[in-house]
Amino acid sequence: MYKIQLTFNETHKQNNTKQSVVTIGNYDGCHLGHMQLISQVNDTANKKNLKRILVTFEPLPQEFFIEKKQGIRRSRLGLIRDKCNLLYNNGNPLVDEIIILRFTENLAIYTPELFIKDILINKLNMTDVIIGHDFKFGINGSGNYLDFIQYGIEVKIIEPYYIDTHRVSSSLIRTYANENNLPMVYRYLGRNLCYTSRVVHGNHLGRKYGVPTINLCLGRNRPALCGIYAAYVYINNVRYNAVASIGRNPTIDDSNIYKLEAHLLDIDLDLYGFVATVEILSFLRPEMKFDNLELLFKQIYADLDNTRLFFTKREKILL
Numbered sequence: 001m002y003k004i005q006l007t008f009n010e011t012h013k014q015n016n017t018k019q020s021v022v023t024i025g026n027y028d029g030c031h032l033g034h035m036q037l038i039s040q041v042n043d044t045a046n047k048k049n050l051k052r053i054l055v056t057f058e059p060l061p062q063e064f065f066i067e068k069k070q071g072i073r074r075s076r077l078g079l080i081r082d083k084c085n086l087l088y089n090n091g092n093p094l095v096d097e098i099i100i101l102r103f104t105e106n107l108a109i110y111t112p113e114l115f116i117k118d119i120l121i122n123k124l125n126m127t128d129v130i131i132g133h134d135f136k137f138g139i140n141g142s143g144n145y146l147d148f149i150q151y152g153i154e155v156k157i158i159e160p161y162y163i164d165t166h167r168v169s170s171s172l173i174r175t176y177a178n179e180n181n182l183p184m185v186y187r188y189l190g191r192n193l194c195y196t197s198r199v200v201h202g203n204h205l206g207r208k209y210g211v212p213t214i215n216l217c218l219g220r221n222r223p224a225l226c227g228i229y230a231a232y233v234y235i236n237n238v239r240y241n242a243v244a245s246i247g248r249n250p251t252i253d254d255s256n257i258y259k260l261e262a263h264l265l266d267i268d269l270d271l272y273g274f275v276a277t278v279e280i281l282s283f284l285r286p287e288m289k290f291d292n293l294e295l296l297f298k299q300i301y302a303d304l305d306n307t308r309l310f311f312t313k314r315e316k317i318l319l
Contacts, residue, residue, distance in 0.1 A: 020051040020097075021128040022120060024137065026060045026170070029077030030086040032190045033132075033161040033168035038087075038094050040130045040156055045096075052095040053124055054087060057103040059220075064103045067220075072256075075174055075224040077189070081196040081275065099124065112143025116151050128154045163188060177224035180283040195223055195260055196277040202261060205252065209297045211304070213245075213261040214271050216278065222258045228284045228303050230310040233262050234277040240264040243307040244278050247287035251296045265308060282310055 021044045023037050030038075038054070045052045058080055063073045078086075080100065087094050101107060101119070110118070115138055120126040129148050135157075137143045145155045160167045168188050176184040177193065185193060195216060202215035214233070223246050231244040244262040248255065262278050284306055290296040 017125060018051045019048075019125050019127045020053045021045050021048070021130065022053045022055055022124055022126045023130040024055040025132065025135070026062075027054065027056050027083055028060065028170045029173055029189055029193075030083060031077070031168055031170060031173055031188060032163070035190070036161045037130050037132060037158050040158055041095065044128050044130065044156065048128065050128060051097065051125075053097045053099060053126070054095045055099045055101065055119075055124075056083065057101050057107075059103055061103050061108070063220075064108065073220060073222055075178065075222045077170055077173055077177065077193065077224050079195055079197055079218070079221060082194050082277075085194075085196060085277070109139050112138035112147040114138075115143070116147060116153070120153075121151065126153065128156070130156045130158060133157055133159050174224050178226075180225065180227055180286075182280065182283055193223075193225060193280045194277050195280075196275065197260075199271045199274050199276050201272060202259070203252070205293075206261075206263065206300075209293075209300075211263050211297070211300055212268055213263045214276055216260045216262075216276060218258060218260055223260060225280060226258075227286045229280045230282040230284060230307045231262060232279040232281060233264060234279065235271060235274050240267060241307070241311045242278070243284070243303050244280065245287070250287065250289035251293070263304070265304070265311070281314075284310075 021041055023041050025034070025037075027034050041052050041054070044050065059067075059073075066073060084098055087098055120129070131145060135144065138147070145157060148155045160169075162168065166172060166188070173185055173188050176182075176188070182192075195218075197216040197218065199214045200217045202213065206213045226247045227245075229244045229246070231242045233240045233242040233244075242262040242264050244260065246260050247258060249259055260278060262276075284303055288299070290299065
């Protein structure tokens with residue numbers, strides 16, 4: 001088991017023995033339904049003077065098991081940095097600590113009892129837990145809220161959160177994202193989709209055609225979107241207008257590996273090694289396979305024109 005702990009407050013950093021209220025889950029996207037649980041974490045912490053802890057996993061348990069079967073990972077609404085950024089909340093943290101458990105074969109066979117005693121009680125000093133209505137944990141999903149009660153843990157179960165009669169869930173948002181229905185993604189997520197990672201070297205093909213791009217490291221993760229988009233790119237607190245491409249680049253590559261790259265409009269910087277956030281604003285077109293590179297870049301130049309037009313209209317609306 002590999003654990004990463006983030007502490008946002010000096011008091012909590014020095015007081016590792018303080019009792020805690022914990023919420024546990026994938027928290028993919030940290031959508032409006034997730035925020036109901038986090039709100040309850042804060043209410044409980046304020047009433048009982050407890051440390052606020054969110055426990056999540058990397059990879060997500062479903063990803064671990066599907067890869068064991070040689071399957072394809074389901075898409076992500078965000079990467080691990082996005083989860084941490086959202087919980088940090090621009091310097092007003094929604095939790096005091098984020099515990100990221102490396103989901104391994106060893107962790108997969110933890111019994112509910114061992115998970116509670118070894119991790120939640122012994123390591124996190126948990127006295128209260130906030131969970132969703134369908135929360136399961138432990139080997140084969142054999143644990144539920146009753147296991148916490150047996151150890152004297154106070155349990156608060158949060159019922160599903162609905163908007164327009166639809167239960168807000170990562171699966172629902174993923175479906176809208178796969179359809180490139182960005183307004184509905186925004187409605188249930190509560191914001192635009194963002195992907196944050198370190199800028200890495202790509203094939204440098206875009207630069208040869210006058211369209212240099214930054215390439216984000218996705219690892220084995222697959223974004224929920226696929227296509228060409230108008231986007232904002234944030235690097236070192238500076239925002240740039242950009243056109244982003246998410247997909248497999250079928251004209252150039254026959255693999256099934258997804259890539260996220262973005263061209264910053266009318267600017268060329270050396271950004272390798274920097275951490276960048278790509279915020280998706282508007283869907284321009286689906287990903288396409290072209291017969292040759294000339295046709296591909298002819299379309300890319302058109303994408304740049306359409307993106308500039310998008311931002312011109314957007315700026316007029318925002319004035």
